[in-house]
Amino acid sequence: xxxxxxxxxxxxxxxxxxxxxxxxxxxxxxxxxxxxxxxxxxxxxxxxxxxxxxxxxxxxxxxxxxxxxxxxxxxxxxxxxxxxxxxxxxxxxxxxxxxxxxxxxxxxxxxxxxxxxxxxxxxxxxxxxxxxxxxxxxxxxxxxxxxxxxxxxxxxxxxxx
Numbered sequence: 705x706x707x708x709x710x711x712x713x714x715x716x717x718x719x720x721x722x723x724x725x726x727x728x729x730x731x732x733x734x735x736x737x738x739x740x741x742x743x744x745x746x747x748x749x750x751x752x753x754x755x756x757x758x759x760x761x762x763x764x765x766x767x768x769x770x771x772x773x774x775x776x777x778x779x780x781x782x783x784x785x786x787x788x789x790x791x792x793x794x795x796x797x798x799x800x801x802x803x804x805x806x807x808x809x810x811x812x813x814x815x816x817x818x819x820x821x822x823x824x825x826x827x828x829x830x831x832x833x834x835x836x837x838x839x840x841x842x843x844x845x846x847x848x849x850x851x852x853x854x855x856x857x858x859x860x861x862x863x864x865x
Contacts, residue, residue, distance in 0.1 A: 719812035771850040778845040791832040826854035
């Protein structure tokens with residue numbers, strides 16, 4: 705029988721948690737249906753050297769961070785206290801209400817232990833939308849919030865709950 709500690713199984717996508725660092729300074733657990741946009745890419749700049757016709761140098765350009773997309777069920781209180789209020793605060797133009805946040809998305813194993821996490825800094829709500837209203841469907845309303853940020857930092861998890 706193989707030693708289970710040597711196994712390196714892929715992690716399930718349904719086990720994750722989100723913490724957002726709001727104005728109070730305390731991390732607040734947030735619950736979402738899905739989180740996406742944990743990606744970044746570095747631009748490749750082709751450079752042709754004079755007199756060298758058989759190759760092109762591939763230079764390193766700027767790194768672009770994708771927006772993080774959070775989805776959750778829309779509730780009656782969402783507009784007054786939740787993600788939509790945060791977005792509305794940004795639309796107000798009042799610097800006192802326009803707060804950036806930091807956050808952490810943790811990947812969990814099936815024992816609900818943190819195995820990896822991604823932290824973002826300086827997040828602000830750049831886009832909000834609600835799912836289509838359609839009388840022919842029997843679905844819950846889903847709100848989507850996109851957060852632009854200053855970058856992601858990956859850390860291996862601690863294995864703690």
